[in-house]
Amino acid sequence: MALLYAVTAAAQGSPAASLLTGNLSEATYSPVATQFKIETLPGAKAVKLRLYNEGMGGKPIKTVNLKHSPTAGGNLLWEGTVKGDLKGKFYTFDVKYGKAFKGETPGVFATAVGVNGRRGAIIDMRDTDPAGWSSDRRPAIAPKDLILYELHHRDFSIDASSGLQHKGKFLALTEPRAIAHLKRLGINAVHILPSFDYASIDETNLQVNKYNWGYDPLNYNVPEGSYSTDPYNPVARISEFKQMVQALHRAGIQVILDVVYNHTYSVAGSPFQCTMPDEYFRLNADGTYSNGSGCGNETASEHEVMRRFMVESVKYWVSEYHIDGFRFDLMGVHDIETMNTIRTALNAIDPDIYVYGEGWSAGTCAYPHDRLAMKAAVDRMPGIAAFSDDIRDALRGPFSDDTKPAFLAGIKGHEQSIMFGIVGGVSHPQVNIGKVNYSDHFWCNEPTQLISYVSCHDDMCLVDRLKASIPGIGIDELIRLDLLAQTAVFTSQGVPFMLSGEEMLRDKKGVHNSFESPDSINHLDWTNLEKYPQVMAYYSELINIRKQHPAFHMGSAELVRRNLEFLPAGDCVVAFHIKSGLRAQGVNESWGDIYVVLNANKQATTITVPEGDYTVVARNIAACEQGLATISGSTVTVPAQSALIFHN
Ligand code: CA
Numbered sequence: 257m258a259l260l261y262a263v264t265a266a267a268q269g270s271p272a273a274s275l276l277t278g279n280l281s282e283a284t285y286s287p288v289a290t291q292f293k294i295e296t297l298p299g300a301k302a303v304k305l306r307l308y309n310e311g312m313g314g315k316p317i318k319t320v321n322l323k324h325s326p327t328a329g330g331n332l333l334w335e336g337t338v339k340g341d342l343k344g345k346f347y348t349f350d351v352k353y354g355k356a357f358k359g360e361t362p363g364v365f366a367t368a369v370g371v372n373g374r375r376g377a378i379i380d381m382r383d384t385d386p387a388g389w390s391s392d393r394r395p396a397i398a399p400k401d402l403i404l405y406e407l408h409h410r411d412f413s414i415d416a417s418s419g420l421q422h423k424g425k426f427l428a429l430t431e432p433r434a435i436a437h438l439k440r441l442g443i444n445a446v447h448i449l450p451s452f453d454y455a456s457i458d459e460t461n462l463q464v465n466k467y468n469w470g471y472d473p474l475n476y477n478v479p480e481g482s483y484s485t486d487p488y489n490p491v492a493r494i495s496e497f498k499q500m501v502q503a504l505h506r507a508g509i510q511v512i513l514d515v516v517y518n519h520t521y522s523v524a525g526s527p528f529q530c531t532m533p534d535e536y537f538r539l540n541a542d543g544t545y546s547n548g549s550g551c552g553n554e555t556a557s558e559h560e561v562m563r564r565f566m567v568e569s570v571k572y573w574v575s576e577y578h579i580d581g582f583r584f585d586l587m588g589v590h591d592i593e594t595m596n597t598i599r600t601a602l603n604a605i606d607p608d609i610y611v612y613g614e615g616w617s618a619g620t621c622a623y624p625h626d627r628l629a630m631k632a633a634v635d636r637m638p639g640i641a642a643f644s645d646d647i648r649d650a651l652r653g654p655f656s657d658d659t660k661p662a663f664l665a666g667i668k669g670h671e672q673s674i675m676f677g678i679v680g681g682v683s684h685p686q687v688n689i690g691k692v693n694y695s696d697h698f699w700c701n702e703p704t705q706l707i708s709y710v711s712c713h714d715d716m717c718l719v720d721r722l723k724a725s726i727p728g729i730g731i732d733e734l735i736r737l738d739l740l741a742q743t744a745v746f747t748s749q750g751v752p753f754m755l756s757g758e759e760m761l762r763d764k765k766g767v768h769n770s771f772e773s774p775d776s777i778n779h780l781d782w783t784n785l786e787k788y789p790q791v792m793a794y795y796s797e798l799i800n801i802r803k804q805h806p807a808f809h810m811g812s813a814e815l816v817r818r819n820l821e822f823l824p825a826g827d828c829v830v831a832f833h834i835k836s837g838l839r840a841q842g843v844n845e846s847w848g849d850i851y852v853v854l855n856a857n858k859q860a861t862t863i864t865v866p867e868g869d870y871t872v873v874a875r876n877i878a879a880c881e882q883g884l885a886t887i888s889g890s891t892v893t894v895p896a897q898s899a900l901i902f903h904n
Contacts, residue, residue: 280568281477282363283347285378290342292320293335294349294363295327297532302352303334306360311346311370311377311488312460322349346375351531361530364565366475367576368490371460373453373474373481377490381576384494386502394580395508397444399610399641399704399751400811402581403799404512405443406712407756409451409483410467414775417782426451426483426496430503438509441759441792442799445510445610447583449713451497452513453478455521456772459487467778469713469771471551471585472521476569501578510580512610513573517557517566518589518617519549528555536562538622548589550618557594558623566594567601574605587613588630589621592637595629599639607639612707612751615642634681634699641705641751643712646694647677651710651741652721658768661725663856664737666897668827674854675822675830680749681706682813686822702813706750710741713770717755719763735761736897739794739877740854743899744830746798747808747852749816759795760784790877797879801901804881807834807845815841823863828856829894831863836904847903855894863892863900874901 284291292305303324306316322334334349348360362369362376370377413420413428422428429435429446438446450470457468459481470480479497481487501511520526520536523545528536538546538556548554556562573579587595595611602609615631626633631642649655650673653662663670672691679687680703681695689697700706711718718741722734729737738761746752755762757780764770767777785792802808810816819838823831836848851870855861867890871883876898878884887902894900 279572280365280565281367282349282365283367283376283378285343285380287341287343289337289339290378291335291337292322292347292349293333294322294351294531296332296334296351297353297535298326298330298332299353300324300332300334300351301354304350304352304357305336305338306348306350307338307342308346308348308375311375311490312372317345342378343380345378346370347378348375349531353533358530358533359525361527362475364527364531365477365568366527367477367572368494369453369475369478369481370490371481371487372458373455373478379490379494381494384491384498386495386499389498389502392502392505392578394578394606395444395505395510396608397510398608398811400809401803402445402510402610402751403443403802404445404447404707404751404753405438405441405756406447406449406753408449408469408713408778410775411778411780412756415779415781418780419782422485424483425485426479426493426500427485429500435503435507439507441796442803443754444508445512445580446504447512447581447753448514450514450516451480451483452476452515453480457482462487465774467772467774471516471771473516473519474521475527476515476517477572498577505578511578512581512583513579514583514585515570516585517562517569518555518584518586519551519553520555523553532561535559536565540622546620546622548617548619548621549586554589554617554621556623557590558627563594563597566590567598570598571601571605574602574609581610581612584611584613586617587642588615588617588628590629591623591627592629592633593627595637595640599637603639610641610751611639612641612643632695632697632699634705635697635701638701641707642699643707643709643753644677644681644750646673646681646692647708647744647748648710650674650677650693651744652718653725655715658716658721658724663828664722664741665726666828666856666858671825671828671830674744675832677706677708677744677750678748678830678832679703679816679820680708680813682749682816684817684820700750700813702811703749703816704751704811706748707753708745708748708750709753710745711755711758712753713755716766716768717762717764718758719761720766723763724766733897735788735791735877737856738791740856740897740899742795743798743852743874743901744854746802747901749808749810749820752802756780759792761788761791794877794879797881798874801873801879801881805845805847805850806843807838807847807850810838810843815843823851823865825853825863826857826861829861830854833865850903851892851901853892853894853900855896855898855900858896860896861894863894865890865892868904870902870904872900872902874899
């Protein structure tokens, strides 16, 4: 919808009363005229609008001095209308404070940009819609049923072995081979690493093998140009992004955006700073920029302009791009009130739009800690989830030392942290919170507030971590432990999350932080699918078991407490039972009693269960929802370094 933004009524007592609301886009195109609007601080002296034929280079074809009027809150709204059909032209604003212009910027809410994102682009947004876009629907998947797959566009498709045509591009995810792989694996949501316009890749020089994760935001509301087939054409990146969303939606797969509102690529020259100096950033008492992001600055979500920006930005991605969920980078830099405001705004559209984030910061924030959206505060943020480093590090070892082993290496003492992850971080009578590694309270009100995982783009991937923490590990042991780790993840009542390529036994040659490593480190090697077919087979069947059996994702803390019980087990073993009778409680489960045993010991272990006949669905390195074997009796043997799942 091309809503013009309006000045809100000065409603008394409303904290947003001073601000513009609605569509914050600063350029509104029509074939007869384009309207430009930009909000500045009251101290701004002048705003020049410059129009260009090119997205980069060349001289302005027109310069317009915008006229201002006060907003209800005392800021200034600068406006101008340029007659004629400006489609295909580019623009910048240049705001003067004191005696100096701050520099040309596309504005804070550009929705289309030229190459490298330094100028706004004037387009008709409807030209970006692929055929059938108006009937595109977000797949209806409740948060409890999500299976998240974190993917970098370049990792996934850049290698020749991918067999994909659009290497490193949004369009790779429209190709049948890509879709078929994701469908076979069974995930139902692709979480794409930063795909908004970021700064570290020179879009004019894409022939070089330059890689970046993209955590350096430039324009938050435009797709990244290097992932399009033509970054010079402002329509291409938008249209191709939508084609990607559409193709995934047609396959029943949601698209989750990694959003990085916590910092900008730089302060000087950023659209925020060029428009409202220091208003979007947190400052220390001495006037320096606070650096809770570890990237040189941090934004100030508690400031009304930043909060409004974040709320309108996520709403924009939902309405214009049909995005299904958001992963907040360093969510702990943002304040709780803003995250709850975002949740409320998304609830008005669809409460199933999933929101989760990293419940930590990368440094000290210039804001009271107890008001930040940290993991420990998730219980004060209903409908918002956080990554559980508890289960992650209990399985693989601490983030602070790649060589330090944990449960997977047969080190005892991590069982309670894994149990915490298995119940989805909700209060459970058998989980001793005093023995959980990083948490001193049950921070989830509901299990859907915990992201269960063992690896992501950060730190070593699982294969590298196993190699680093278990010297001399052979391929057989590595595969056993890899599958054991993911069995813990995918039988957790939290929302399971995996890094793209783990199903191919990916490695990153031991690189811990591969944010700008070349493709040779980051790429997926698709030939591994043939080399280690048992890995993909186990992952996809494990996911299938989860999807077919709601007992593994009950979605309610009360149901988890009532129906999931841990069994007595020795060191380096976590065993649990999901009781039969779920149907009477509204969970449409076809199996009866379900047992899961995670055995990290180098020897087999035994578990005692009620006398009976059971069907085994996962054992050693094989899994099959239909059943691998039947067993009888009351003593069950669980092979070394593997998981056993069985039911009656
Ligand atoms: Ca870019």
